[in-house]
Amino acid sequence: MxxxxxxxxxxxxxxxxxxxxxxxxxxxxxxxxxxFGHVRDLPRNAADVPAKYKGEPWARLGVDVxxxxxxxxxxxxxxxQQISKLVKxxxxxxxxxxxxxxxxxxxxxxxxxxETLKPKVPVKRMVFHEITKPAIQAAVANPRxxxxxxxxxxxxxxxxxxLYGYEVSPVLWKKVMPKLSAGRVQSVATRIVxxxxxxxxxxxxxxxxxxxxxxxxANAGEGPRSFNATLVALNGDRIATGKDFEPTxxxxxxxxxxxxxxxxxARGLAARLxxxxxxxxxxxxxxxxxxxxxxxxxxTLQQEAARKLRFSSQQTMRTAQRLYENGYIxxxxxxxxxxxxxxxxxxxxxxxxxxxxxxxxxxxxxxTGKVKNAQEAHEAIRPAGDNFRTPGDxxxxxxxxxxxxxxxIWRRTIASQMTDAVxxxxxxxxxxxxxxxxxxxxxxxxxxxxxxxxxRAYVESSDDENAEAxxxxxxLPTLVKDQPLTADELAAQGxxxxxxxxxxxxxLVKALEELGIGRPSTYASIMQTIQDRGYVTKRxxxxxxxxxxxxxxxxxxxxxxxxxxYDFTASMENExxxxxxxxxxxxxxxxxxxxGSANGxxxxxxxxxxxxxxxxxxxLSDIDARSVNSIPLFTDDEGREVVVRVGRYGPYLQRAVPGxxxxxxxxxxxxxxxxxxxxxxxxxxxDELTPEKVHELFLGGGGERKxxxxxxxxxxILLKSGRFGPYVASGERKSSLLRSQSPDSLTFDEALKLLxxxxxxxxxxxxxxxxxxxGRYGPYxxxxxxxxxxxxxEKMFTVTLDEALALLAAPKTRQRKAAAPPLRExxxxxxxxxxxxxKDGRFGPYVTDGETNASLRRGxxxxxxxxxxxxxxxxEKRAKGPAPKKKAAAKKxxxxxxxATxxxATxKTAAATKSTAAKKTTTxxxxxAKKxxxxxxAPRKATTTAD
Numbered sequence: 001m002x003x004x005x006x007x008x009x010x011x012x013x014x015x016x017x018x019x020x021x022x023x024x025x026x027x028x029x030x031x032x033x034x035x036f037g038h039v040r041d042l043p044r045n046a047a048d049v050p051a052k053y054k055g056e057p058w059a060r061l062g063v064d065v066x067x068x069x070x071x072x073x074x075x076x077x078x079x080x081q082q083i084s085k086l087v088k089x090x091x092x093x094x095x096x097x098x099x100x101x102x103x104x105x106x107x108x109x110x111x112x113x114x115e116t117l118k119p120k121v122p123v124k125r126m127v128f129h130e131i132t133k134p135a136i137q138a139a140v141a142n143p144r145x146x147x148x149x150x151x152x153x154x155x156x157x158x159x160x161x162x163l164y165g166y167e168v169s170p171v172l173w174k175k176v177m178p179k180l181s182a183g184r185v186q187s188v189a190t191r192i193v194x195x196x197x198x199x200x201x202x203x204x205x206x207x208x209x210x211x212x213x214x215x216x217x218a219n220a221g222e223g224p225r226s227f228n229a230t231l232v233a234l235n236g237d238r239i240a241t242g243k244d245f246e247p248t249x250x251x252x253x254x255x256x257x258x259x260x261x262x263x264x265x266a267r268g269l270a271a272r273l274x275x276x277x278x279x280x281x282x283x284x285x286x287x288x289x290x291x292x293x294x295x296x297x298x299x300t301l302q303q304e305a306a307r308k309l310r311f312s313s314q315q316t317m318r319t320a321q322r323l324y325e326n327g328y329i330x331x332x333x334x335x336x337x338x339x340x341x342x343x344x345x346x347x348x349x350x351x352x353x354x355x356x357x358x359x360x361x362x363x364x365x366x367x368t369g370k371v372k373n374a375q376e377a378h379e380a381i382r383p384a385g386d387n388f389r390t391p392g393d394x395x396x397x398x399x400x401x402x403x404x405x406x407x408x409i410w411r412r413t414i415a416s417q418m419t420d421a422v423x424x425x426x427x428x429x430x431x432x433x434x435x436x437x438x439x440x441x442x443x444x445x446x447x448x449x450x451x452x453x454x455x456r457a458y459v460e461s462s463d464d465e466n467a468e469a470x471x472x473x474x475x476l477p478t479l480v481k482d483q484p485l486t487a488d489e490l491a492a493q494g495x496x497x498x499x500x501x502x503x504x505x506x507x508l509v510k511a512l513e514e515l516g517i518g519r520p521s522t523y524a525s526i527m528q529t530i531q532d533r534g535y536v537t538k539r540x541x542x543x544x545x546x547x548x549x550x551x552x553x554x555x556x557x558x559x560x561x562x563x564x565x566y567d568f569t570a571s572m573e574n575e576x577x578x579x580x581x582x583x584x585x586x587x588x589x590x591x592x593x594x595x596g597s598a599n600g601x602x603x604x605x606x607x608x609x610x611x612x613x614x615x616x617x618x619x620l621s622d623i624d625a626r627s628v629n630s631i632p633l634f635t636d637d638e639g640r641e642v643v644v645r646v647g648r649y650g651p652y653l654q655r656a657v658p659g660x661x662x663x664x665x666x667x668x669x670x671x672x673x674x675x676x677x678x679x680x681x682x683x684x685x686x687d688e689l690t691p692e693k694v695h696e697l698f699l700g701g702g703g704e705r706k707x708x709x710x711x712x713x714x715x716x717i718l719l720k721s722g723r724f725g726p727y728v729a730s731g732e733r734k735s736s737l738l739r740s741q742s743p744d745s746l747t748f749d750e751a752l753k754l755l756x757x758x759x760x761x762x763x764x765x766x767x768x769x770x771x772x773x774x775g776r777y778g779p780y781x782x783x784x785x786x787x788x789x790x791x792x793x794e795k796m797f798t799v800t801l802d803e804a805l806a807l808l809a810a811p812k813t814r815q816r817k818a819a820a821p822p823l824r825e826x827x828x829x830x831x832x833x834x835x836x837x838x839k840d841g842r843f844g845p846y847v848t849d850g851e852t853n854a855s856l857r858r859g860x861x862x863x864x865x866x867x868x869x870x871x872x873x874x875x876e877k878r879a880k881g882p883a884p885k886k887k888a889a890a891k892k893x894x895x896x897x898x899x900a901t902x903x904x905a906t907x908k909t910a911a912a913t914k915s916t917a918a919k920k921t922t923t924x925x926x927x928x929a930k931k932x933x934x935x936x937x938a939p940r941k942a943t944t945t946a947d
Contacts, residue, residue, distance in 0.1 A: 762801030
């Protein structure tokens with residue numbers, strides 16, 4: 001490490017944890033300080049825009065689109081104190097090293113630091129991919145300049161995302177719902193999830209049958225005596241399996257040439273094969289070989305952590321960040337599968353120590369990445385250092401989740417340099433001829449692993465929970481052609497085709513990666529963003545789109561299809577890569593995208609159409625909000641169209657005869673109509689709105705249902721559904737159902753009782769009427785402005801005048817309620833080993849370990865929440881730390897002095913009254929003067945959307 005006597009260097013990193021680790025590797029003369037991430041960014045809202053720019057037409061964007069897309073950067077409010085500290089330190093040192101991460105984001109942070117600090121001393125860029133003493137010393141000894149091409153690429157990405165979000169999001173506000181957002185990657189990710197749900201909604205299941213035979217070998221030697229075989233062909237024609245059916249009809253695909261067995265056919269054939277001889281007709285044996293998996297990159301780490309550890313993408317990256325900053329693993333945002341020569345040597349040494357010489361191949365393994373548009377050439381994610389520490393070595397130093405992730409990374413790295421798993425696989429065909437001379441062919445496969453190789457260290461998981469593990473064996477007896485077998489059992493078994501699986505965070509990241517959309521640094525934030533925006537909810541690991549997402553994606557597909565096109569989004573990544581490589585100018589790319597340019601960079605379709613700005617302004621009047629917010633489901637047996645409407649108060653069902661005049665309902669909801677309506681229960685997935693379920697919702701509490709005619713008025717009594725739940729109505733009278741009542745079981749007599757509310761109990765001695773009624777906080781009695789609660793709903797119909805008056809005469813008491821029992825006891829948190837329970841709180845259900853609380857998110861229910869999800873939610877809450885205390889509200893003493901009550905005025909002398917009046921006038925003028933600036937027009941607030 002170079003060291004000049006008397007020279008002081010300031011090393012700036014992103015985080016305090018990173019600073020603490022690095023400072024331990026540098027000698028005297030080095031001051032290590034953190035920037036706390038990005039120090040500048042585009043303005044988040046109008047309040048962030050400096051006063052001198054507020055009048056500019058581009059101020060709301062934070063980008064001067066007419067002058068080379070110059071970006072307006074402001075120092076974040078929560079970074080100003082740290083920046084002041086860094087400015088002071090920069091004046092006290094002789095040299096500055098910018099040690100931010102070695103990627104586009106890190107390069108941009110380094111550039112922003114230079115622009116903000118404006119140092120007068122030499123500035124150097126030091127880069128490293130792991131925080132170990134040799135790596136840090138090498139980085140100090142070999143600094144470089146800031147790479148402006150990388151900075152330009154990051155800045156172009158940031159501006160591109162701002163233009164996309166700030167221009168497209170307002171369209172969603174106007175046509176769908178306020179406070180929504182669109183984003184270059186988040187909208188595409190949402191589209192992928194919506195398309196999968198559409199496939200599930202269109203899916204029609206099919207039933208098919210086959211026969212499972214348990215076959216026995218006479219005089220079996222080594223190995224099992226019996227094995228299972230499945231019917232695969234009948235009279236030479238293949239037996240239908242799930243892949244032979246059309247997913248949208250449930251029928252066999254045309255030209256499939258298969259035999260579709262139903263239950264009767266399968267059971268009949270099994271009966272006809274009883275007691276018949278079975279003979280082996282073919283035995284094929286092949287060598288089995290499986291190469292190890294490549295070391296982890298960001299996306300594969302997120303995928304495997306989700307499958308094996310049930311970590312969310314955010315949890316994985318947050319944990320990996322801590323491991324990196326504390327020197328345990330290499331940099332965790334990478335799309336490279338390369339390992340350095342020292343890492344390969346370290347892995348091979350450790351394999352010999354742990355598994356023996358035979359587990360190391362003669363030559364080191366090197367991998368080629370398959371990621372589309374891979375960018376920075378980092379190493380893969382691996383244990384840090386030239387000698388890997390085993391999980392046992394670090395167990396006492398790490399938290400539970402850190403240990404699990406480190407062990408996962410260590411095992412994958414070690415396995416990547418081990419020998420292949422080898423063995424043999426065998427395929428067998430067996431034939432039996434029924435009494436009716438039907439030739440039935442059965443098939444069985446086996447796999448034997450003779451040397452597990454890398455499987456000793458690591459076995460990759462699958463998104464398919466029913467998939468067989470790589471290290472699983474299926475042993476068959478030793479069989480030869482023409483060998484006779486005996487059927488111990490012939491069982492007909494039925495199957496149903498399954499819709500395509502929903503995406504998990506892991507499989508969605510994989511899909512984005514395969515399409516070339518997004519980057520390692522963005523995947524985790526995208527997974528969180530589409531959930532935070534209300535576009536996707538999670539049920540266990542499955543990602544379920546909301547109907548709000550259907551409306552948003554439907555709008556963009558119809559009016560801005562290119563903006564959510566997969567190839568278009570990937571092509572933008574390509575152009576950003578070209579900017580990073582110095583092969584393209586950022587201004588040309590942004591100009592073509594925003595304004596359109598026949599010869600400019602960017603997507604040609606967008607350029608020819610006049611660019612994004614023209615696209616979102618000229619076509620706005622063509623977007624029909626009602627159509628966008630209507631998602632057709634099907635036409636029912638009575639010819640009524642059933643649609644989902646996305647309204648201000650959530651999605652609801654509506655059905656009406658085609659062409660029927662639509663008009664607002666009594667509840668005044670937008671998109672109302674003459675047809676039946678029914679609310680959609682929270683947590684119900686779109687693909688669960690089957691015709692049967694829709695019928696149930698309309699019948700049980702959604703649509704209008706006549707219960708009978710009121711014997712007193714002759715008017716019909718109807719069961720309806722409003723935005724506040726089910727209610728009964730007759731003429732002008734309405735009454736909500738009680739908590740103890742269910743729409744599907746409500747009787748005519750119960751409806752009559754409800755319509756009697758508010759019930760006149762009687763008249764008090766002073767002539768004031770006393771009523772019993774049901775309210776927001778339960779049943780009560782009322783006399784004038786006096787209210788008292790009743791202890792049961794039934795009391796509303798039975799309470800007497802004397803009982804009501806006695807209640808009203810008693811003083812109001814505020815009794816502390818006994819603590820309610822938990823909604824559910826979940827078990828022990830796998831991370832902290834504390835018991836977890838779900839309780840009902842003021843703002844809804846929440847999970848707690850007794851110290852940390854986390855509210856259940858939209859779509860989550862106490863019954864369906866898994867302990868892994870609960871643990872993850874609490875871990876995220878703990879990581880955020882305690883909420884900042886609210887500042888005390890400023891006192892408004894002057895305003896109070898300016899107001900005098902009539903009572904005070906009558907008691908004051910004439911002189912005092914005159915003085916008070918004078919004070920009022922003075923205060924009023926002062927107040928008016930203070931408020932005047934607030935009347936100035938401020939730039940419109942827009943939603944910031946990252947990537």
